[in-house]
Amino acid sequence: MFGYYLDLALRSLKRNKALTALMVLAIAVGIGACMTTLTVMHLLSGDPLPGRSQRIFYAQVDPDITDKEGQREPPDMLDYHSATDLWSARRADRQALVVDSRLKLHAPDVNLPPLMATMLSTTTDFFPMFDVPFQYGGGWSADDDARHARVAVISADLNLRLFGGADSVGRTLRLRESDVRIVGVLKPWRPSPLFYAVAGGRFSNGDTADFYGKAEDVMTPFFTGLEINDGNFQQFNCWGIPSTPGHLQNAPCNWIRLWVELGDGGKVAGYRRFLADYAAQQKALGRFTVAGNTRLRSLMQWLDFNGVVPSDVRLQTWLAFAFLAICLFNTVGLLLAKFLRRSGEIGVRRALGASRLAIFAQCLMEAGMVGLLGGIGGWLLTLAGLWLVRRQPAAYADMAYLDTTMFLATFALAVAVSVLAGLLPAVRASRIAPGLQLKAL
Amino acid sequence: MDILPILSTLRRHKITAFLVILEIALTCAIVCNAVFIISQRLDRMAMPSGVDEHRLLHAMLANIGATSDGKARTQEDLAALRQIPGVAEVASVNQVPFGGSSWNTGIKLDPKQHTSTLNATTYYGENLVRTLGAQLVAGRDLLPDEYMDFDDVVRAAAAKDNRMTPHVVVITQKLAERLWPGQSALGKQIYLSDDPVNVVGVVKELVRPSIWDDATASYSMVLPIRVSQGEYLLRTASPQDRERVLAAALDKLKQINPHRVVLKKHIFDDMRHNYFQDDRAMAGLLAGVCVALLVVTALGIVGLGSFWVAQRRKQIGVRRALGATRRNILHYFQTENFLLATIGIALGMLLAYGINLLLMAHYELPRLPASYFPVGALLLWLIGQLAVLGPALRAAAVPPVVATRSV
Structure with a gap:
């Protein structure tokens, strides 16, 4: 039966090529628009650490003593004092301080001009906690953190640029005026978004494309980084004027992030209590004015709070679905026209x-065929659409490729849409009374 | 029918x-x-920027340091840039319109206020208003003897010493209208910390480096602070030779110190183009x-x-x-x-x-x-x-x- 319906459907589609082309085109354009934006959405709203994200948390306390207005959100980052207190208490399974800065980088034994690089300064737990993949070597130890060791991990990009992709473990980099020894080289690593650097989304008015940038070129132990690039750190915000710009260790400024890993619900509750106790203790010491203003958001909650998906992308997705709806109405109308025109047959x-069911199935088969053809067109248009996205200036542009899931989704959506479009016309066609039509012949 | x-x-x-x-x-x-x-x-x-867009050039080089040496080197750079034929004005600045990253601060009208009235961007740099070509509509520009060095100001502010912090400011017309609707802003005072700052001039328009909310896009101030962070603005005599002047300026800067890294170099029209891409x-x-x-x-x-x-x-x-x-x-x-x-x-x-x-x-x-x-x-x-x-x-x-x- 299936083969017969397929044959009938193909014959019918061939009979009126213009109408068929019109339907296929409508579905293809709708699917193309939808899948392009859905692929971008999928890319931007996905979980950057699948399987681990529910154990990762972001800690916030409120050290600002100037604002006494009661309930409000704590600042997006921590001051040095709070950050190092919380980190060195080691109350979580893993904990990492994170701060980024820019500096001049040079490889003394490579004949290339110095370049401006981004540096992430963090602590040893960063690598296992975020499952960072290594090509050569590995991270540094807790001992390196404590000794302010002059070691570094570099990105695959930088390794390619400086050392042609060879194993550069043991070689030397000059960061500003200091030499560090490379202990690890990352595999290409491109979390989407660059989750550990996300902050301040609520101030960005939906313009959050920059959260999807590349990971830093070079990573150093936290305290080593602060020494090497002293004077070049930027605050997230300050509630007083720092006495030395760029040196924020004792400044009334928020500029450091603390990520923690907590294995189960009990530990999460425990850490929440720990943060609250810390704030209360700091209030007692006179350093904080409010005690209750602490937060511990999970990774996905933190991304959500920052509204990481740019508002333009969300708008484009809605637009694409509206567009698909119009294409759907169009196809319903055309299929209806097509089926009813064959009333005689x-x-x-x-x-x-x-039977009615047989007519219904035959009509749906024809609609499905249109969907399949539309799916092929839609797939090509999606590829074209993503090519256009990649040419856009957005930070995530280079990641906009169609993966297998989205490739299959393209065809599933196309067939689903066309079968949906064929439902009503097929029901109408199956209700055609045989006698009336025969009389007319 | x-x-x-x-x-x-x-x-x-x-x-x-x-x-x-x-x-x-x-x-x-x-x-x-x-x-x-x-x-x-x-x-x-x-969106209007309020600056002489077709004649402006921007160059940013890797931080040459906030040391006293840095100050001297900045003066040397500025002197060299002024020598380039076709250059009308130069300034060492902390930020530029449509530049992206910005310096901002809260403004209070009364030092006893808990929260700021609004948030505005702060432009620093000697000769900045003239170099940008911003149009003064009331009062005067900042005077050379009012300028202070950035690190002195920071040190003084941290020590709560009000002698070495700025006391005059030039603001935009939109900011003036928002702070004192229907009144002249000249002679009025704002508070950036505990000490008052007098408004001495009003410019017609000066857009912020980064705009979160279009309604506050021209909430800008110019403070009499000298900076030496390797960021330069140049205004050329005519729009025609700006590419040549930019190349000459970068050559000159590289000649003075070949180890510097050029971070950014733009003609201003491109900055607008990039900002709104x-x-x-x-x-x-x-x-x-x-x-x-x-x-x-x-x-x-x-x-x-x-x-x-x-x-x-x-x-x-x-x-x-x-x-x-x-x-x-x-x-x-x-x-x-x-x-x-x-x-x-x-x-x-x-x-x-x-x-x-x-x-x-x-x-x-x-x-x-x-x-x-x-x-x-x-x-x-x-x-x-x-x-x-x-x-x-x-x-x-x-x-x-x-x-x-x-x-």
Whole structure:
């Protein structure tokens, strides 16, 4: 039966090529628009650490003593004092301080001009906690953190640029005026978004494309980084004027992030209590004015709070679905026209014994064929659409490729849409009374 | 025109007619809102900067340090840049309009206020106002002897010593109007910390380096602070030779210190272009979607029109045989399309208004101006008529003799 319906459907589609082309085109354009934006959405709203994200948390306290207005959100980052207190208490399974800065970088034994690089300064737990993949070597130890060791991990990009992609473990980099020894080289690593650096989304008015940038070129132990690039750190915000710009260790400024890993619900509750106790203790010491203003958001909650998906992308997705709806109405109308025009033929089949169900199935098969053809067109248009996205200036542009899931989703959506479009026309066609049509012949 | 027979025919094709109406309505609603968003983006891209855009150049080199040595080197750089033929003004600055990253601070009108009245950006740099070419509309520019070095100011501010912190400021007209509506800002005082700062000048316009909210885009201040962070602004004598001057300036700076890394170099027109590239991309995308929507809708009307004509061939033949002219048949289909389009447009307007309300709530868009409705209606009527013309002409060409044949 399936083969026969397929044959009938193909014959019918061939009979009126213009109408068929019109339907296929409408579905293809709708699917193309939808899948392009959905792929971008999928890319931007996904979980950057699948399987681990529910154990990762972001800690916030409120050290600002100037604002006494009661309830409000604590600042997006921590001051040095709070950050190092919380980190060195080691109350979580893993904990990492994170701060980034820019500096001049040079490889003394490579004949290339110095370049401006981004540096992430963090602590040893960063690598296992975020499952960072290594090509050569590995991270540094807790001992390196404590000794302010002059070691570094570099990105695959930088390794390619400086050392042609060879194993550069043991070689030397000059960061500003200090030499560090490379202990690890990352595999290409491009979390989307660059989750550990996300902050301040609520101040960005939906313009959050920059959260999807590349990971830093070089990573150093936290305290080593602060020494090497002293004077070049930027605050997230300050509630007083720092006495030395760029040196924020004792400044009334928020500029450091603390990520922690907590294995189960009990530990999460425990850490929440720990943060609250810390704030209360600091208030007692006179350093904080409010005690209750602490937060511990999970990674996905933190991304959500920052509204990481840019508002333009969300708008484009809605637009694409509206566009698909219009294409759907269009196809419903055209299929209806097509099926009812064949009333005579359907009447004959009914008179010869075909059941309503058989007519219905045959019509749906034809609609499905249109969907499949539309899916192929939609897939090509999606590829074209993503090519256009990649040419956009957005930070995530280079990641906009169609993966297998989205490739299959393209065809699933196309067939689903066309079968949906064919439902009503097929029901109408199956209700055609055989006698009436035969009389007209 | 015979509207009643048309209505009676449409009643027999409820679903198809309904689909056409729905398609037109949705298209109308989306196109109205999309065009509105495009116009908003275009307005944004044309945002005035208040500076002499076609003659400005920007260069940023890797931090040469906030040391006393850094200060001397900055003066050396500035002197060298001034020597370049074609350079009218130079300044060492902390930030530039449309530059992206910005320095901002809260402003209080009373030192006892808990929270700031508003937040504004702070431009630093000797000779900045003249170099930018910002237009003073009241008061005066900052004077050379009012300028202080950035690190001295920071040290003094940290030590709560008010002798070495700035006491004068130049602000923009928009900021002045927001702080003291209807009054002259000259001589008024604002508080950036505990000490008052006097407004001595007002510039017509000076846009912020990064704009979160278009309403506060020109909340800017210029403070008499000298900075030496390796960021330079140059104004050329004429727009023609700016590329040459920029290349010469970078050569000169590299010559003074070959170990520096050039972080940024722009002619200002490119900075504006880059700053609004997201808006441009979005506007382009929306325009593309609008065209695609209108084409799809038109093709849908062509398809259904053709179907209806084919289905009614016999009736058309009968009408022709009974004396209807070709013109009558043509008008019949045109009127039919006009009726469907009108209902679709009416529905579409309601929908457009609804979508606009949603966008206002979620995307901070203003209300859709009423002028969009008649223009949108006209556009869809026109497209409907164009789309139906082909099928209608084919219908008019049906010969009367069809009536006498069985199918």
